[in-house]
Amino acid sequence: MEPLFEIELETPIQGSRHSGRSLYGQLKQAIQDGRLAAGTQLPPSRQSASLFGLSRNTVADVYERLANEGLAVARRGSGTFVADLPSEPTSTPSPASTYRLNAFWLQDDTTAAMGFWRDDSPTVPHGAAPIDFRPALIDPRLFPFDVYRRVSAKQLRGLEKKPASYKSPQGNQGNFYLREAITNHIALTRAVVCRPDDVVVTAGAQQAFDLLARVLVTSGETVVVVEDPGYPPMRVAFAAAGARIVPVGVDEEGLMVDTLPADVGVICVCPSHQFPLGVTMSKRRRAALVEFARRHGAVIVEDDYDGEFRYGSNPLQSLRAEDRADVVFYVGTFSKCMLPSLRLGFVVVPDWARRTLVAAKNCLDWHCSTPLQTGVSAFMSEGHLAHHVRKMRQLYKARRQLLLDLLKRHFHDLLEPIPSQYGIHVAAYARRGVDLDAAVQALVDTPVKIHTLGRYYLRPASRAGLVFGYGAVEASDIERGLAALHAVLTNEAGSGP
Amino acid sequence: MEPLFEIELETPIQGSRHSGRSLYGQLKQAIQDGRLAAGTQLPPSRQSASLFGLSRNTVADVYERLANEGLAVARRGSGTFVADLPSEPTSTPSPASTYRLNAFWLQDDTTAAMGFWRDDSPTVPHGAAPIDFRPALIDPRLFPFDVYRRVSAKQLRGLEKKPASYKSPQGNQGNFYLREAITNHIALTRAVVCRPDDVVVTAGAQQAFDLLARVLVTSGETVVVVEDPGYPPMRVAFAAAGARIVPVGVDEEGLMVDTLPADVGVICVCPSHQFPLGVTMSKRRRAALVEFARRHGAVIVEDDYDGEFRYGSNPLQSLRAEDRADVVFYVGTFSKCMLPSLRLGFVVVPDWARRTLVAAKNCLDWHCSTPLQTGVSAFMSEGHLAHHVRKMRQLYKARRQLLLDLLKRHFHDLLEPIPSQYGIHVAAYARRGVDLDAAVQALVDTPVKIHTLGRYYLRPASRAGLVFGYGAVEASDIERGLAALHAVLTNEAGSGP
Numbered sequence: 001m002e003p004l005f006e007i008e009l010e011t012p013i014q015g016s017r018h019s020g021r022s023l024y025g026q027l028k029q030a031i032q033d034g035r036l037a038a039g040t041q042l043p044p045s046r047q048s049a050s051l052f053g054l055s056r057n058t059v060a061d062v063y064e065r066l067a068n069e070g071l072a073v074a075r076r077g078s079g080t081f082v083a084d085l086p087s088e089p090t091s092t093p094s095p096a097s098t099y100r101l102n103a104f105w106l107q108d109d110t111t112a113a114m115g116f117w118r119d120d121s122p123t124v125p126h127g128a129a130p131i132d133f134r135p136a137l138i139d140p141r142l143f144p145f146d147v148y149r150r151v152s153a154k155q156l157r158g159l160e161k162k163p164a165s166y167k168s169p170q171g172n173q174g175n176f177y178l179r180e181a182i183t184n185h186i187a188l189t190r191a192v193v194c195r196p197d198d199v200v201v202t203a204g205a206q207q208a209f210d211l212l213a214r215v216l217v218t219s220g221e222t223v224v225v226v227e228d229p230g231y232p233p234m235r236v237a238f239a240a241a242g243a244r245i246v247p248v249g250v251d252e253e254g255l256m257v258d259t260l261p262a263d264v265g266v267i268c269v270c271p272s273h274q275f276p277l278g279v280t281m282s283k284r285r286r287a288a289l290v291e292f293a294r295r296h297g298a299v300i301v302e303d304d305y306d307g308e309f310r311y312g313s314n315p316l317q318s319l320r321a322e323d324r325a326d327v328v329f330y331v332g333t334f335s336k337c338m339l340p341s342l343r344l345g346f347v348v349v350p351d352w353a354r355r356t357l358v359a360a361k362n363c364l365d366w367h368c369s370t371p372l373q374t375g376v377s378a379f380m381s382e383g384h385l386a387h388h389v390r391k392m393r394q395l396y397k398a399r400r401q402l403l404l405d406l407l408k409r410h411f412h413d414l415l416e417p418i419p420s421q422y423g424i425h426v427a428a429y430a431r432r433g434v435d436l437d438a439a440v441q442a443l444v445d446t447p448v449k450i451h452t453l454g455r456y457y458l459r460p461a462s463r464a465g466l467v468f469g470y471g472a473v474e475a476s477d478i479e480r481g482l483a484a485l486h487a488v489l490t491n492e493a494g495s496g497p
Numbered sequence: 498m499e500p501l502f503e504i505e506l507e508t509p510i511q512g513s514r515h516s517g518r519s520l521y522g523q524l525k526q527a528i529q530d531g532r533l534a535a536g537t538q539l540p541p542s543r544q545s546a547s548l549f550g551l552s553r554n555t556v557a558d559v560y561e562r563l564a565n566e567g568l569a570v571a572r573r574g575s576g577t578f579v580a581d582l583p584s585e586p587t588s589t590p591s592p593a594s595t596y597r598l599n600a601f602w603l604q605d606d607t608t609a610a611m612g613f614w615r616d617d618s619p620t621v622p623h624g625a626a627p628i629d630f631r632p633a634l635i636d637p638r639l640f641p642f643d644v645y646r647r648v649s650a651k652q653l654r655g656l657e658k659k660p661a662s663y664k665s666p667q668g669n670q671g672n673f674y675l676r677e678a679i680t681n682h683i684a685l686t687r688a689v690v691c692r693p694d695d696v697v698v699t700a701g702a703q704q705a706f707d708l709l710a711r712v713l714v715t716s717g718e719t720v721v722v723v724e725d726p727g728y729p730p731m732r733v734a735f736a737a738a739g740a741r742i743v744p745v746g747v748d749e750e751g752l753m754v755d756t757l758p759a760d761v762g763v764i765c766v767c768p769s770h771q772f773p774l775g776v777t778m779s780k781r782r783r784a785a786l787v788e789f790a791r792r793h794g795a796v797i798v799e800d801d802y803d804g805e806f807r808y809g810s811n812p813l814q815s816l817r818a819e820d821r822a823d824v825v826f827y828v829g830t831f832s833k834c835m836l837p838s839l840r841l842g843f844v845v846v847p848d849w850a851r852r853t854l855v856a857a858k859n860c861l862d863w864h865c866s867t868p869l870q871t872g873v874s875a876f877m878s879e880g881h882l883a884h885h886v887r888k889m890r891q892l893y894k895a896r897r898q899l900l901l902d903l904l905k906r907h908f909h910d911l912l913e914p915i916p917s918q919y920g921i922h923v924a925a926y927a928r929r930g931v932d933l934d935a936a937v938q939a940l941v942d943t944p945v946k947i948h949t950l951g952r953y954y955l956r957p958a959s960r961a962g963l964v965f966g967y968g969a970v971e972a973s974d975i976e977r978g979l980a981a982l983h984a985v986l987t988n989e990a991g992s993g994p
């Protein structure tokens with residue numbers, strides 16, 4: 001075998017009279033099998049000739065024959081390339097042209113909402129590391145991988161003695177009790193009191209939304225309210241299930257409960273740290289929301305995506321307090337407090353809906369990966385999560401303070417930060433006359449990545465603003481990033497604070 | 498803290514005049530918080546009295562007061578127990594009574610189909626280990642956990658240096674290329690030729706079915722054909738998406754293509770090793786199926802759940818051969834060749850449907866867990882999967898031969914094994930006059946777990962039979978299990994082959 005081709009070809013015995021045919025046969029097979037991909041350049045005939053001990057003419061013949069059969073394309077002056085595979089003649093149209101796929105998934109609104117974190121400016125010049133202010137990102141380099149590896153491996157050892165069985169769709173039980181670890185964690189960090197039986201483990205918050213949508217939504221009928229601005233992928237999960245999505249505005253007290261439609265079935269909110277504005281829902285607004293839900297027979301989906309990171313001194317209960325357990329589905333995630341790439345989250349479910357939700361989870365994928373559940377469970381029950389959250393809370397607090405200080409000092413006439421008590425991002429409204437879109441556009445080809453608030457609105461944005469995530473931005477980069485932003489906002493390229 | 502209660506209670510200072518109230522307050526709180534679960538027996542008053550340094554009368558008063566408040570229930574002669582939490586009076590009806598959940602998930606047919614592997618006879622007498630002939634189980638104790646731990650940990654180390662990002666919904670790329678490892682694996686074991694770009698990684702085959710259903714089915718319209726008998730959880734995934742399910746029979750050549758309805762949209766088949774009958778679809782039936790699909794604009798979902806384990810000498814191509822790539826969605830899983838608890842599988846997707854499928858996967862849960870993907874990817878690319886499959890194929894082959902030998906020798910007048918070439922189970926039809934239901938019923942309270950074919954039919958079973966899975970049954974247990982089965986089939990309890 002010769003490494004000239006990345007595929008395995010026999011090098012024929014020099015002088016064999018079948019060599020030309022053999023090269024032809026092998027290339028043809030490789031192209032037809034897809035081992036030589038469309039667009040691959042075949043080696044120059046001189047090189048192939050030397051390699052296979054053939055005359056250049058023989059190789060040229062082989063290439064020409066492949067081209068005649070539509071398997072290769074000769075491009076004048078640049079060489080011979082593997083062609084797109086000829087489609088097989090069929091007596092009937094291929095399904096590609098006739099099969100009706102569910103059109104929802106590629107609708108513009110769906111792809112835009114799900115493309116949420118997709119990189120708009122993938123080319124960072126000069127190999128500079130990005131300064132990534134996009135919200136809801138974290139820096140995985142700060143995660144204690146060594147500890148996680150150790151506890152995961154230890155737990156994995158325990159699986160060996162287990163009898164053959166599929167596991168509970170609700171989440172791990174018995175010796176590897178992830179659901180118990182979750183109840184302890186949220187009791188401690190979020191004052192949510194619930195039993196392990198109330199918890200359904202999911203593949204991140206996104207699967208929790210999908211699961212809730214498939215249980216709570218009657219297609220074409222159920223009205224689902226989402227915050228506007230809000231978290232687009234959550235909305236897509238409900239829309240995919242056929243919900244009628246109704247955006248409702250958010251003010252400094254949170255979701256504007258007064259404007260909820262009377263026929264609402266599901267109300268999706270982030271009361272602790274509204275995404276992306278960052279406001280905490282006021283106590284009276286919470287009471288009104290729950291009262292409204294009870295009166296109209298609606299339910300509430302509480303997305304508590306980064307509630308572990310609280311900086312203020314006066315915590316408000318989660319919506320899913322004990323006396324509201326009948327109307328609230330509480331969604332939590334390990335994407336912010338551990339790693340998004342784990343894909344682990346959970347729902348705390350009202351009693352009356354638990355069996356249905358567990359049955360649906362069972363059908364979606366049986367259950368979440370057992371080694372993953374045992375690893376995270378051990379990480380929590382041995383105290384490593386609490387330790388990591390404490391450490392990160394200090395770090396995030398310092399970054400947040402730096403960010404707010406810089407905004408106050410240098411952006412006073414440009415931006416108005418929105419007060420918030422939680423999380424890993426801060427939003428700011430533009431002051432009158434400030435053109436944020438032009439500024440963000442000017443940053444596209446720089447290392448600075450930042451989102452406008454407009455991206456998170458379903459309706460036209462009522463106010464312009466920016467979102468500053470600091471989960472993945474170190475202090476020194478916060479300074480550099482804000483300097484670059486300041487420069488484009490004040491049209492003083494190169495200068496800044 | 499005293500370990501008498503599993504919850505944390507302060508032991509009051511002896512003689513304190515607030516002791517009674519303190520015990521009352523702590524118990525009340527613990528019950529209301531759910532830390533003392535409904536049904537928990539409170540310690541006998543004598544014991545609590547000694548522990549808390551109170552008089553028995555005081556403790557009796559505390560218990561009585563809890564009972565009066567509905568927090569505990571005194572049962573004459575047996576003690577005091579934590580009551581079900583009193584439901585809170587609300588001014589409006591709770592959603593429990595009014596909210597309309599999607600009824601599909603708890604329908605009898607759904608729960609029966611998904612309860613597939615649920616243990617019907619969980620009480621194995623005298624602590625005997627089960628002899629579990631249920632199909633599609635494997636014995637995880639034979640899996641090389643040490644190797645998997647090692648390669649997983651090594652791969653996990655690589656994640657540390659990655660920048661913050663959400664990963665491709667399609668599956669791992671770059672240095673941890675699970676999709677490339679999958680294409681190599683199925684090229685080798687199943688002669689499926691495809692590119693990494695054709696693969697979408699899923700949380701097991703079940704998520705692949707759910708994903709396909711959500712992409713291929715238009716609710717209330719699309720006709721989906723399933724094999725009858727077949728794999729119930731696959732049917733549920735399509736039914737959940739609103740498909741009109743049509744069962745089509747299976748004979749010794751596989752799915753009876755002649756009886757397919759003309760308006761079919763999706764045809765679900767297991768051509769290599771029909772589940773549960775075990776037949777391999779004949780060559781001409783395959784050709785007819787693909788021709789039918791093309792002519793009617795239908796697509797085929799090929800479930801190849803245990804194709805790695807082939808014992809015959811004349812392999813037939815998978816349906817998803819190169820020239821059928823336009824109509825076939827090929828579903829594979831790591832549940833049989835590795836471990837079901839990993840929850841990892843994949844779909845090989847026709848070009849024209851890939852973008853839609855990837856978009857849907859994105860919305861369902863973003864992507865599969867990255868550490869899981871890197872672990873399995875390394876396990877494959879370092880050759881451990883191929884090694885494990887070879888080892889298990891030998892082991893399964895020996896078990897299969899033993900099973901067939903015993904059936905031939907001792908069950909000749911009772912059962913007629915159905916020829917099969919693949920997998921980890923064999924099915925057998927009952928001979929005329931043999932009452933399998935009574936026999937299986939007689940085994941319910943024994944260690945032997947075995948399913949009748951009837952359980953896998955959607956319509957009334959056309960023939961009675963049994964399914965012998967040997968993935969989780971050692972050779973000695975195959976002998977013991979068949980002896981027990983023979984005894985109940987011939988009404989000779991205690992004797993046997």
